[in-house]
Amino acid sequence: MKIGLFIPCFMNELYPDASMDTLKILESLGLDVEYPMDQTCCGQPMANTGCAHEADQLAHRFLKIFKNYDYIVAPSGSCVAMVRDNYAQFLEGEEGFEHLRSHTYELVEFLHDIIKPTSLKAKFPHKVSIHNSCHGHRKLNMASMSERNLPKFSKIKDILSLVEGIEFVEITRDDECCGFGGTFCVTEEALSAAMGLDRVNDHLNSGSQIITGIDMSCLMHMQGVIDREKFPIKTMYISQILAKGL
Amino acid sequence: MSAKPGHPELAAEFIKDTERMHWHDKALWFVREKRDLASQSVDEWEELRSLANQIKTHTIDKLDFYLEQFAQNAKQNGIHVHWAKDAEEHNKIVHTILKSKSVKKLVKSKSMLTEECHLNPYLEDRGIEVVDTDLGERIVQLRKEPPSHIVLPAIHLKKEDVGKTFEKFLETEKDNCDPTYLTREARKHLREKFLAADASMTGVNFGIAETGGVVVCTNEGNADLGASLPKLHMASMGIEKIVPRLEDLSVFTRLLARSATGQPITSYTSHYHAPVEDGEMHIVIVDNGRSDILATEDFKRSLHCIRCGACINTCPVYRRTGGYSYGYTIPGPIGSTLGTSNDPKRNKTLSFACSLCASCSNVCPIMIDLDEQLYKHRQTVVNAGYLDKTKHNILKMATWVLKYPALLAFGGKMARIFVPIMPRSILYSKINAWGKKRELPPFPKNSFKELYKKRGEKK
Numbered sequence: 001m002k003i004g005l006f007i008p009c010f011m012n013e014l015y016p017d018a019s020m021d022t023l024k025i026l027e028s029l030g031l032d033v034e035y036p037m038d039q040t041c042c043g044q045p046m047a048n049t050g051c052a053h054e055a056d057q058l059a060h061r062f063l064k065i066f067k068n069y070d071y072i073v074a075p076s077g078s079c080v081a082m083v084r085d086n087y088a089q090f091l092e093g094e095e096g097f098e099h100l101r102s103h104t105y106e107l108v109e110f111l112h113d114i115i116k117p118t119s120l121k122a123k124f125p126h127k128v129s130i131h132n133s134c135h136g137h138r139k140l141n142m143a144s145m146s147e148r149n150l151p152k153f154s155k156i157k158d159i160l161s162l163v164e165g166i167e168f169v170e171i172t173r174d175d176e177c178c179g180f181g182g183t184f185c186v187t188e189e190a191l192s193a194a195m196g197l198d199r200v201n202d203h204l205n206s207g208s209q210i211i212t213g214i215d216m217s218c219l220m221h222m223q224g225v226i227d228r229e230k231f232p233i234k235t236m237y238i239s240q241i242l243a244k245g246l
Numbered sequence: 247m248s249a250k251p252g253h254p255e256l257a258a259e260f261i262k263d264t265e266r267m268h269w270h271d272k273a274l275w276f277v278r279e280k281r282d283l284a285s286q287s288v289d290e291w292e293e294l295r296s297l298a299n300q301i302k303t304h305t306i307d308k309l310d311f312y313l314e315q316f317a318q319n320a321k322q323n324g325i326h327v328h329w330a331k332d333a334e335e336h337n338k339i340v341h342t343i344l345k346s347k348s349v350k351k352l353v354k355s356k357s358m359l360t361e362e363c364h365l366n367p368y369l370e371d372r373g374i375e376v377v378d379t380d381l382g383e384r385i386v387q388l389r390k391e392p393p394s395h396i397v398l399p400a401i402h403l404k405k406e407d408v409g410k411t412f413e414k415f416l417e418t419e420k421d422n423c424d425p426t427y428l429t430r431e432a433r434k435h436l437r438e439k440f441l442a443a444d445a446s447m448t449g450v451n452f453g454i455a456e457t458g459g460v461v462v463c464t465n466e467g468n469a470d471l472g473a474s475l476p477k478l479h480m481a482s483m484g485i486e487k488i489v490p491r492l493e494d495l496s497v498f499t500r501l502l503a504r505s506a507t508g509q510p511i512t513s514y515t516s517h518y519h520a521p522v523e524d525g526e527m528h529i530v531i532v533d534n535g536r537s538d539i540l541a542t543e544d545f546k547r548s549l550h551c552i553r554c555g556a557c558i559n560t561c562p563v564y565r566r567t568g569g570y571s572y573g574y575t576i577p578g579p580i581g582s583t584l585g586t587s588n589d590p591k592r593n594k595t596l597s598f599a600c601s602l603c604a605s606c607s608n609v610c611p612i613m614i615d616l617d618e619q620l621y622k623h624r625q626t627v628v629n630a631g632y633l634d635k636t637k638h639n640i641l642k643m644a645t646w647v648l649k650y651p652a653l654l655a656f657g658g659k660m661a662r663i664f665v666p667i668m669p670r671s672i673l674y675s676k677i678n679a680w681g682k683k684r685e686l687p688p689f690p691k692n693s694f695k696e697l698y699k700k701r702g703e704k705k
Contacts, residue, residue, distance in 0.1 A: 009648065012694045013658040014687050019694035035698050040648040046641050048602060050624025050633060054645035061649060086621070134603035146282065147560065147608035149291040173275070177562045181601030183637070186679040188599065190258035193683035194267065194566055195601070224684030 003033045004069030006104075008076045009041035011216050018216060021243035022075040022107055028246050029115055033073075036065050044082040048182045052089070059090040067096030071114070072104040075239055077136025077214045078182075080106040085139055106140055108214050108238060112155040117162065121245035125165030128241070129208035130156055131199070131222065132175040133215035142214065146175050156214060156238070163241060169208040176202075180221035196225040204233050211235045250573060252595030257567035271565040273401060278559045280508025281609070287510075288500070297497050299613040302550035305488055306540065312455040312488045313531065319458025323520045326528040333363035336532045340365060340447070340480060341372055343528055347478055349374060349444040355462065355469035356380040357449025358396050358553060359482045359532060362575045377439045379468040381432055388415045394569030396576055397506050397555035402568050436468070446472030448518075450483035450529075451552070452498060456491045459519035460529060463502060463512040470516050477525035481518065485536050486549040498552055501611035505554040539587045544622045548583045550612045557606035557616055563599055572596060579606035579616040586623040594632040597623035655695060662689045 003026060007019045026033045043058030062083070066072045074080050083104045091097040111117060136142045136156075143154035160166055179185070179195025186192075200222050203211045211233065213219055219235040226233060261267050285291045305312055317327045330336035336359075344352065352374055354360065366376045366387075378387045382399035386392065388411055393399030400408070409423030418431050448469045452461040460481050462469045473479045489495055503509040521527035540546050558564050558578030569577040574585040574593055582600060585593035597620045604617040627633055647653050665673065666689050674681040692700075 007694050009654070013661070014690065016690050016692055016694040016697050020697055023698075035695075037695065037699075038651050040651055040654050043645075043648075046645055048621065048624070049637070049641055050597075050626070050628035051638065051641050051645075052625045052628070054641055057645060058648055134601070134605075138604040138608060145605075145608050147605055149286050149288070175605075177601045177603035177605070179562070179601055181603075184598070184601045187637075188254050188257060188563075188601075189679040189682060190254070190261045191563060191567060192601075194261050194264075195562055196684065198268075198271075198566075220687050221684065223687065224680070227685035228683060 001032060001070045003031055004066045004072045005033050005035045006039060006042070006066065006072050006074035006079070007035065008074065008079045008216070010220075011075065014220070015216055015237065018237035018239050019075065021237070021239035021246075022073075024243045024246045025107070025111075025239060026073065028121070028243075029111075029117060031115070034069070039065050042079045042082045044079055044086075045182055047082060047086055048184075055086075056090040059087050060094075063087075063091055063094060063096060063100055066104075067100050070103065071110065072100065073107055073110045074104070075107045075214070075237070076216065077106050077133050077140050077142065078217065080104055080109075081135040081139035106136060106142070106214055108156055108159050109136075109140055109142060111159050120162040120242060122162070122242055123164040124241050124244050125167075127167045127169045127207060127209045128160070129169045129171050129203045129206055129211055130154070130160075130174070131178060131203070131211050131213035131215075131218055131235075132156070133213050133218045134175075134177050136214045137175055143175070160212070160238070160241065163244070166241070169206045171202045171206045171208070173202055178218045178222055180218045182217075185221060192221070193225065196221050197229070200225050200229075200231060200233070204231055208233060210241075212238050212241055214238055250592070253567070253571055253573070253599035254595060256571040256573065257563075257599070260568045260571055261566060267566050269404070270402065270568060274559045274565045277398070277507060278556075278609075281505055281556055281559065282508075284504035284508040284510065288504070294497060294501055295611055295613050298501055298611055299550065301489060301494050301497060302612055303547075305490055306486065306546065306549050309485060309488065309540065312490055313485060316453050316455040316458055316488055317531070319456070320529055321458070323458050324527070325458065325520065326526065328528060328530045330530055330532045330534070332534045333532075336363045336482065336530055336534065337365050337368040339530050340482070341369060341374075343478070343480060344369070344374060344445060345372075347445065347526075349478065351375045351377070351439075351443045352445050352447060353377050353379050353439055353443040353472045353476070354447040355449065355464060355472055356383055356399075357447070357482055358393075358576060359449055359484050360447065361393060362534065363482075363532070365482075377436070377443070379436050379439065379466075379472060380464070381429065381466060384432060384436065385411060392570075392575070394577065395555060395558060396553050397558075402570070440471050440475055443472070443476045445476050445478035445480065447480045447482065448473055450481050450487050451502070452489050452495055453483050453487045453529075454490075454492055454495060455488055457519060459517055461495060462516050462518065463499070463514065464516075465507075465509075465513045467514050470514055473516070473518060474522060477522060478528075479518070479521065479525065480528045480530065482530050482532060484532055484534075486551075502552055502554050505556040505609070505611040535588045539584070542587070545583060545587050545619055547614050548580065548587065548616075548619060550614050551580050552612060553580075554611060556609045556611065557614075560605045560609045561600075562603060562605070563601065567599075572599065579620065580614070583616060583619040583623060586626060590623075590626050590630050591632055594627050597621075597627060655693065658693050662691065662693070665689045
């Protein structure tokens with residue numbers, strides 16, 4: 001099984017450690033992982049701004065680079081949702097697209113649904129609260145939604161539960177949007193920042209020490225608020241917790 | 247005409263009053279939580295949603311057939327049926343009927359359609375007194391404001407605001423903002439209006455094709471009083487309000503109030519199938535852009551909406567920016583898709599007033615794909631050339647760079663070298679919208695790509 005590692009463009013530039021931890025986790029499970037050097041961006045910022053012509057070019061590029069891997073794994077819920085839910089408009093009927101769509105996974109989802117590890121080496125004796133980022137939550141179905149009347153579950157919690165010493169802390173609105181929203185974070189700057197502050201306060205008031213999640217973009221936004229307000233809490237990408245001890 | 251301010255500007259204005267923003271957010275979140283409890287009390291909730299979706303999909307696909315069936319049956323019941331292609335025709339029809347009966351005083355129950363058609367000012371200009379009888383609507387009418395929410399028209403007002411408004415218009419006691427007192431005073435005031443009215447007008451929640459009657463859901467009983475006291479009753483109905491059979495209605499009545507306010511059912515679910523004794527009943531069936539939406543594959547499902555307001559209550563944008571920030575008759579996710587469909591130029595910021603969190607689509611009792619419509623409507627705006635040129639050019643340029651990995655790597659490298667040594671005054675200048683309320687992330691020494699390459703060389 002050959003895995004193509006897709007690292008979102010902004011994570012490649014700004015979060016090399018969280019990205020490297022993603023790779024380490026997969027390799028530690030004995031998987032054959034390759035990072036194709038030509039990759040850049042899935043086109044989500046363009047698509048979410050309505051620029052279909054631009055997104056279309058990047059979607060085609062993405063397909064060409066990744067279509068020959070057995071699985072494509074990415075440390076991002078929203079980029080995976082882009083491939084799974086929004087690529088059809090650009091790539092429907094293209095050779096390899098069906099395979100790409102059905103074999104592109106978010107890291108935690110891939111571990112939970114495909115690899116199913118029963119133990120991890122990681123130890124993390126801290127109070128942790130989860131940010132259920134919207135695309136992972138409502139598009140990839142990573143956990144049960146507060147809006148729906150369906151059985152409760154959380155793939156994120158299931159995987160994090162393999163970490164020794166971790167203590168979960170519950171917040172009051174556990175699937176409310178943090179207000180990052182891609183280009184929304186600058187288009188609707190005042191609103192985005194207000195939403196971010198509300199989310200961070202919810203985590204802070206719960207007694208949590210670490211906010212984690214599967215979307216670095218949301219965490220980057222919330223960390224921006226935390227740093228400005230000098231709050232005694234911090235964000236940590238989920239791979240950085242799961243890779244402790246590797 | 248000067249350009250109207252878009253959602254970001256109006257939102258920023260609302261957010262300035264942090265305390266009020268949080269109060270507004272909490273008031274609506276309270277309604278959302280009540281809705282959660284109510285929906286969880288029905289085991290088959292998700293099946294009901296799916297059924298409602300199927301009924302609406304079927305009905306909207308065969309709308310011409312069901313509308314004709316409805317009209318025919320309504321006529322057989324002795325109801326006059328009128329067809330209006332747009333708001334102007336609707337208003338003219340209503341005015342002509344009122345004029346023929348020399349009506350001077352009209353009482354209305356809640357109808358977002360008449361808001362959409364701007365009926366009140368049309369009739370007032372022609373010498374007719376129009377009184378909105380829903381308590382929330384009466385409050386905003388006295389203040390000369392439009393409703394800020396489709397179910398809770400005065401949700402933007404605190405009890406103190408209502409007290410002041412009543413002091414001015416209903417001569418209530420000074421500084422008395424006790425809700426019970428104010429409601430009783432409103433009741434007295436409205437009772438006089440009901441008794442003096444020559445005609446009434448209601449909206450329509452559901453039109454039943456099989457029976458040729460309409461159903462109106464209210465909590466205050468104001469529609470019933472209006473429709474029963476005067477001899478003339480008019481009902482305005484959008485073409486999409488049809489359900490095929492009476493038994494289909496039960497699916498929607500189980501969903502509507504639970505989704506709207508968390509009640510098992512509205513206090514009054516009134517069926518009107520004929521005029522009152524010696525009276526007249528008219529139904530005006532209105533298109534006003536709906537059949538254009540019906541013709542679009544991506545957006546026709548917005549016509550499935552039963553106006554419960556659940557998507558508005560759950561929307562983290564609406565809760566923090568209020569109804570007026572949208573500048574459209576219907577706010578929130580459903581209003582943003584309808585508004586963009588109807589006038590993408592005027593409403594070009596509405597599909598972007600959304601973080602694409604998709605809570606709306608999952609709370610919607612009819613399973614309308616609201617977030618996907620707002621995603622798609624951004625393409626409507628871009629394709630029509632209404633996206634801000636600077637933003638469009640930046641994205642075009644970024645796309646070009648992203649096709650050349652070496653160029654991107656070089657750009658990233660430069661940023662990682664220069665951003666950390668830039669003075670704060672430049673880095674956090676006015677053009678950095680991110681940095682107004684947030685710190686930028688620290689820039690690392692190396693990209694992942696560089697680390698990966700180095701690691702490969704070592705191996």
